């Protein structure tokens with residue numbers, strides 16, 4: 001049985017200006033501990049799809065099944081990391097943010113703080129446990145957000161362009177860190193990006209989407225050994241193939 | 254930098270001294286009746302006297318009691334109602350039109366009506382303070398709740414927060430810049446209202462009443478000492494109470510910008 | 515599961531209901547409160563003198579308006595408001611700008627402003643009455659005095675918020691002091707000044723009624739409702755309060771909101 005399964009998802013946005021088709025007939029399945037990237041041009045419905053999987057939006061047609069159960073609303077089996085730095089609670093320290101999910105579960109204070117500190121260590125921020133978010137850089141804030149999503153140990157990690165707003169060097173570091181974290185924790189990860197190199201670096205499999213309305217165009221399995229070398233010929237070949245797949249649309253319009 | 258600071262302080266001190274000296278000179282010149290313009294010595298003596306015999310403390314206590322009751326009620330009503338307005342459309346639809354119609358009426362305008370209904374005394378003053386302080390509290394809380402970043406609600410929801418946790422751990426802290434601005438504004442309005450209400454409706458205690466009563470007997474020195482105490486209390490609450498509340502919360506969290514509209 | 519900010523809500527909120535439905539929705543709470551008032555008034559719990567039914571208040575309102583008494587009171591109140599506020603605006607903006615431009619003026623004036631500001635304006639009322647005698651002079655002077663503080667404070671902050679880099683680039687382009695003032699300092703500080711004026715006027719309005727009660731002026735809405743105490747004319751008081759509410763609403767709609775839009779547009783919402 002696949003861990004996550006999207007069955008024929010369609011969603012129409014109801015706006016004052018009329019109905020906007022968001023997604024049409026999106027289906028895919030993934031195994032536990034798989035790292036799936038979703039790429040596609042801006043506006044093709046990547047965030048919409050992720051929000052549906054997270055349970056923030058209910059689709060008009062179709063359903064998401066996680067471990068065989070249909071998704072109804074958000075749940076603690078999924079951790080979410082958004083693109084926006086502002087996702088951290090400014091009134092809580094880094095540690096307080098990471099401990100939030102455990103606090104909601106009713107884990108005693110000492111225990112949850114120990115766990116949260118462990119997670120911060122995983123993203124190399126244990127020395128900033130007592131800092132408030134506004135004293136952290138953008139990259140550090142995103143690392144705290146990742147630790148926060150991991151802390152209550154969800155089986156699935158959903159990430160929506162978490163590093164898009166970072167500079168290239170920091171983004172490189174972050175990608176390496178994320179690959180490490182995934183290797184140690186073996187979560188099932190869905191990662192949205194429009195950066196092709198990032199997708200090839202991180203993913204087991206890449207879902208390519210096309211816009212108007214958002215549909216799955218094709219899937220590409222990345223058969224490269226890890227850790228991956230972004231300068232190798234094979235890496236560049238995959239990158240070219242994805243760019244070609246994305247570029248076809250651009251011409252089509 | 255430090256020299257600059259010192260010069261500013263020095264100049265400030267000089268201004269205050271010069272202004273006081275001019276006042277003293279005019280007061281001593283004999284152009285005005287001493288009853289209308291007592292010398293600084295007399296004012297200070299009166300102030301000290303009233304502090305030492307405890308009467309000033311009694312008046313201040315009466316005023317503080319009234320203002321705290323009215324302000325406390327305003328927070329007690331305005332904060333939850335503001336949150337409800339921000340969270341539930343029907344509550345907003347019902348309360349907002351009423352609030353927008355009542356808010357532009359200065360609280361002091363109700364004094365004669367309330368006196369007629371309740372008689373002179375504490376109840377009128379407290380009610381006037383409540384009226385003055387309620388609307389800033391209500392409307393600030395309401396805008397604060399609406400300004401809570403939806404991504405915080407989603408993140409908390411994804412981590413399993415229920416309505417109760419959402420309220421106490423996300424909405425209230427998320428709206429805190431506005432709520433604190435509301436508390437501050439409310440208290441300022443309450444402080445003005447209590448003085449006005451005491452002048453017009455108090456029986457025989459309170460700093461506002463002292464000023465008003467002193468006018469009848471041309472006790473300008475009493476008036477001025479009461480003014481000094483009023484200013485002192487206003488200053489202390491503004492700087493110490495609300496200042497430290499802000500430093501402990503929104504400044505520490507880097508959220509101070511949010512409510513400075 | 516949670517009823518929080520579904521994506522469709524965010525886009526959907528306004529413009530959905532027609533103007534008629536909106537009017538009905540806004541009227542509904544008043545109908546409810548009015549009905550409760552009527553029920554209490556007619557139940558006979560309180561003597562009608564103290565708790566008149568709405569039709570009595572409306573009749574009094576109409577009668578006093580026809581006879582010209584109410585318009586006269588209202589006009590005097592408005593004139594006092596405008597006179598006091600105009601004085602405050604004139605002095606307040608001038609003082610604020612001078613404080614913002616000159617370090618010396620700032621050092622000299624700031625202590626006085628910070629000592630004066632935390633004292634509620636009304637507390638000065640008896641002092642003003644003693645010094646100027648009862649009547650219009652202390653009323654207008656007090657309104658001016660009280661509303662000057664926010665105007666001074668905001669103008670000062672506004673001038674200080676004018677960026678050095680704007681001043682330098684204007685100077686580099688050959689602007690002299692006068693032009694610098696007209697074309698850089700005033701427009702740069704304007705959003706703050708407008709905010710100060712708005713706060714000042716609102717403050718003036720809040721205490722004017724109280725001042726009229728204290729100053730025993732012959733005409734004015736404050737005096738009208740205060741004087742009505744003598745004869746237990748609750749209907750007159752409530753009619754006066756209705757007029758006060760209308761003036762307040764008009765200020766809110768036609769002055770404050772306009773001023774706020776002006777600053778928000780210029781300011782791009784937040785600092």
Ligand SMILES: Nc1ncnc2c1ncn2[C@@H]1O[C@H](COP(=O)(O)OP(=O)(O)OP(=O)(O)O)[C@@H](O)[C@H]1O
Nearest residue numbers: 013015020022041042043044045046047048521525
């Ligand atoms: N709340 C909304 N209301 C109406 N339409 C929306 C809403 N959110 C998204 N859309 C529309 O749905 C489509 C998909 O949007 P979505 O945000 O999922 O795209 P995306 O692939 O994440 O784009 P990007 O890469 O720019 O983040 C777009 O055409 C957008 O206009």
Ligand SMILES: [Mg+2]
Nearest residue numbers: 046047048160
């Ligand atoms: Mg997106």
